[in-house]
Amino acid sequence: MELAFHKAQLNSLVQSMFDAGILDSQFSQIQALQDDENPAFIAEVISSFCHDAERIIIELNKHLYASDQSHQNVDFSKMDGCLHQLKGSSSSIGANRMKLACCDLREASDEKNKSRSLQALNIVTREYCRLRGQFQTFLQLERRILMIEASQK
Template sequence: MPLMALRERLNVLVNSMFLEGLLDQQFRQLQMLQDASSPGFVAEVITLFCEDSERMLTELTKLLDQAVVDYQKVDAYVHQLKGSSSSVGAQNVKLACIQFKQFCEENNKEGCLSALNMVKHQYYSLRSKFDTMLQLEQRIQAYDSEQQN
C-alpha cells in the first residue's frame, strides 16, 4: 500500500477516535512531541500506557475479588490509571475512572465491580484501536525506511 494511503488510513483512524470520544486534546499534544529525531515517540507512549493499564486492571480485579476489599488500595490504582489515561488523552477511560473513584470513596463493592467492568470496556475499546494505529505506524516507518535506502 502506498505511503500516502497508509498515512490517510492512520489519519482517518485517529479522527474517528476523537469523534468517538476515545481521545481528547492531550493526545494531540503527544503527537506534537513526535518529530524526526523521535519517530516512535507516540508508539512508545501508547505501548507503555497499555502495559501499565493491563497491570493495573489485573491488580484491581484481584483486589475486588477479596472478601474484604481494601478500598484505599483500589482507589490508589484507580487514581494511577486515571492519571496515565489523562496523560495519553484516553478520555473515556479517564471518565470511567472518575466514576470508579466515587464508588471507592463510598466503599461500594458492587459499584466498584460495575465501574471496573466499564473501565475495562473503555480500555479494551481503546486498546483495539491503538493496536491498529501501531500497526499502521509500523508500516509507515517501514515504508519510509525502504524509501531512504
C-alpha cells in the first residue's frame, strides 16, 4: 500500500512537471531506460545534469558580471560554449523550460546585448532553481520507492 502511494505521488509529480512545461517527452525516454539492473539510473542522470548546470550557470555569471566598470566589455564568445553545453544538456534530459530559457539567453548573447543577457540569465537561473527543487522531490520519492521495494524482496 505504501509503495503504491509513493509511486502515485511520483507519477503525479512528473505529470505536473509535464503539464507546467518544465519537462518534455525526452524525460520519459530517459525514465524508460531505468530498469532493475540499474535502478539508480535516473538519479545519476539528474545528479549529473544538476552538477553540470550549476557549474555552467556560475561560469555564465562570471562572464557577464566580471566585465569592466563600464559594464559593456563582455566576452560573448566565451558565453557561447557554455550556452551550447547548457542548452544541450537541458534538451537531453527533457528540461523544456530550461532549454527555452537558454535559447533566449543565446539570442541576447548573439546580439551582444548585456542588459538583455543579464535578464535572460536571471530567467535561466530561476528555471534551474525551480527544476532542481522538483528534481529533489523526485529523487526523494525514487529513494523511498527503492527502499520499499528492497525491503519487500
